[in-house]
Amino acid sequence: MHEPKYDLKPIIAPRLSGWPLVAAANLVEWVPGLAYFLGKDSGLFDLKKVKVDTIPTYYPFDQETYSLLVSNASKPLSAKETVDILTKGFHPNGFTASVDYVALYKSGKVTPVDLMTKMLDYIEEDEAKDVGVKALLKYAREDIMKQAQASKIRYQSGKPLGPLDGVPIAVKDEMNALPYNTNVGTVCIDIRPEEDAVIVQRLREAGAIIIGKAAMHELGFDVTNCNPFVRTPRNPYNLNHWTGGSSGGSGAIVASGVCPISLGADGGGSIRIPAAYNGIYGLKPTAARLPGAGAYPLAPSVGVVGPLASNAHDLALAYYLTAGPNKMENNTLLQPLKSIASFGNVANLNGVKIGVYYPYFDDADPEIVQQCKKALEDYVELGAKLVPITIPNLQNLRNAHSTLGMNYLRDIFQEVDVIVTPTTGITSPEIPKGALEYGLTDYSTSGEAMKYIFLANLLGIPAVSCPIGYSSKGMPIGIQFQARWWNEDLLLRLANANDCTQSSKFKKPSNYFSILE
Template sequence: MGLLKDKGVVYKPVDDIDLGPHSKEVYLHADVKAPRMAGTLAKIFVWFLELKIIGDALLYFLKKNNRIQKLVSFAVLEDLPLYVPLHPYEDVKQDENSKCLDSNLSPAEQVQEAKDCLESSKTTLKDSISDNSFRRYTIMDYSKAYTSREITPLMVSERLVSAILQSSAPGMGMSFFINYESNHILKQATESTLRYERGEPISVLDGVPIAIKDEIDCMPYPTTGGTRWLHKVRACNEDACCVKRLRSCGAILIGKTNMHELGAGTSGINPHYGTSRNPYDPKRISGGSSSGSAASVCAGLCPVALGVDGGGSVRMPAALCGIVGLKPSFGRIPHSGVIPLNWTVGMVGVLAGTVEDSMITYAAMSGNAETHQPTMQPKLYLPILKPYSQMSSITLAKSKEWFNDCSDDIRISCLSALDNLHTCYGWQTVEVTIPDIEVMRLAHYVTIGAECSTSLGHYLENINKSESGSDVRVALSVYGAFNSRDYLNAQRIRNRQMKIHERIFTMADVIVTPTVGVTAYEIKDDAQETGELDYINGAALVRYSISGNFLGLPAVTVPIGYDKLGLPIGIQFIGKPWSEALLIQIAYAMEALCKAEYKKPKVYYDLLTKS
């Protein structure tokens, strides 16, 4: 960053920036000037914000006081705008322990390839549950149990329906789902059970329950986006491409999970459908916006759920709920059939109990869409998962001040995880400086806000604003205040950060960070009716997510421990474009060092063990 000139910052050319550990670049902490608001106070603020003259003045000062004008709007840069974070792939190098998949394979065949990449294991379901440590059931646990006739998909689904009803009851109110139909679940389960009886399962996903975020089209359900109105004006006539591929593998699609309304927040607090509560402590948030997907996996209702990650919305709730969250490279999984809340930063992602399950699901969904794509993709690679074998030496890039900008419990846990990687695998960490992280967060906010406002504009003109929560009405007002200069400068910052990260990746294989800056915080009563405006906690939650979205980079979070209150902590690895195979292998190796210490959530349902 350079010196102030008039109202904006003058940014140095990228080639003039020292990215080494002793760089003089100053780390800029988030300086959010917006008090927490909910309930009556939030309603009053919305009323003023939506008044023409007063609202315009408030929006001007919000942009000014939160440094959007200084760091983005009036910034002086030499970089051209970069509108879509697509990456070249001709020179992508893969680890020698990875497998290249044929581009003509069906989703079920790609799942079979993923299965073949797993460690060979003769462990039975009974063996797997005899261990004293908590262990989540995997896709392979379901598949082996079905194949051995220990249990059937129909029996599992009957237990699942019962668990959803119990978790939704007034005494618990976990609010995992917006929409599900018992008969539809049982119908799919019956068909899967018959396939197993014939000895003809489609794939290892056959009969496995998978939940879908209510931002993704999945028949026969409407797609609400967490709102009371969107499904009334936007038709849903067929499955999204990613859902269609899972269905073709025999997966049981169990319904639409709860989410933060329009994905416009990080808490998952939804005034319309209730707040998806954290199974480790139901008094706390599960994170947003893929809140119900994370919580349902955490609670054992399914081994896998789908989310959409536009600003950490898969990885944040995954970390807060103690599960795995995988966000692939931009464009790797087709986006057709997903509400277009943000065109250039959103990405379908996987929330899973284990790394191996995230890989199997990723394999099922990946590849070019049947419809026109803006670019062809590189070949799909999957890692051969062998955490205890001699892996290639991995170099991790760590930006010290950024890495440490989190709670003490998170920092200590993540540093300990890094030490374990060094000791057990001989991996190396190099200290680097990644400049203007806070600038990138603000530029991403401008981008996602402008795209969301534009995408929904023709719907918003025809709805009653009172149908949305107060927090979302504030967000939409701010989004609508961004102009062409704001957006264009944000895209110039995107280009600049892309170049910076390209240089970082010449020094290391991946970037390592905590996943979030704070663990799950308490849900307050005043937020239930209106939603909650808490931009300070929001900035802490998204602190480490933005490069994955703004720059289209793949990233994965893995649970590594717990804070003093027993709340989960995750570590994140951010990879080079199209490096999912390496990221999954690294995550698997990290998981191998931590899984013996995993703790059972307070709210957990065992769907596989015979009673």
């Protein structure tokens, strides 16, 4: 049978920032037919020519995979068993992790009040700079210290709430978190919530200290996190580069050392792109694996909430504590048991088949491809097997980002356990002149950033981005693994293997806050 040709084409569009962008926006608004011409030129109408044989679905679930996993499901782990697995599987990578906080608190040498005071002092110093990371959009000192004091008392009485007690966590401005309003990165939306988002509630139940709202791209509509009206955070590795978006603040605040975990949302790579650009981990879960209640419904058919973290241990911990059904959300009820049972099993990856579509894999910046291939060598040394695969109709799937290609993936996952690609086709670009004041449109560059992310959103599968190295300019590079529906356990195991094999290469950014020193 003839193998389909690799058909993903680069997006050709002008880059506009500053006053030229303002002028172009006015032209599109006032010149009849110009918007249609631009859409046609970018290929957005090519889908009209595509024949779809299957019935479209709003939520991209795969019933066959669900049935298989339910039939093979083991009994759920207890809280202690889960923490034991994650703790034993922890591999330090030089960045501050939740276990570092907890160990100090339990020793009695330092209290949550001490560390939150130090953290707030740093945030205020960063705020006072002309150019700083400035990833935290809103914070309330009084509320943070109230949480810290409650955590201090729990430790002193020997009764911490859970494995995140006293650990600071930031929340993307797309999710409700008291006492803050939710503005979704805008000046026009102003929601005054009466309660936390469910995912935030679950973290509080484990003792987490919610430190405020992280900056995001306006309405999540691009992947730079350029936001002239509210705030544009800067990349800790180079303040003249983008953080990625739309969860750019969530990525930058973890990379800068302020907190080991943050919450983001991913409707088009918005967790994974900031993770790659900022040199941290990011998990896009299976559609409806985590509850979305209390998050603004920007793209409910393709978007999900999920964690970003400085290390694989905290990524798995945040996932496990927040995943699972919410009785008020019907789409979350039909899911197999969550698991992290294989997390610590990284010394031997025998039997794990990693699918590589080489024309797709190689279609990135050469430095990225080189680093990703080097990282794969380490997985092979641990016993994993690389299997060549083909992913047909990538061009139409990218154009769609909303109609069906699930049959393709179901067939591919009969052959392999995961699909590997670079996370992004480029490293974080430099911020162009005028963009911070008037915004930016650069669809060509955004297309390179989003080249490898749309399958997971479009088809509902889970994906993880792992840091693996740096470009010649010192900007982080990420590798992405995508698994069949509901198989976050395997992705987290591979992320943990990444910490084992790559952590010696990790470099803290020049703008890093070492809270424990």
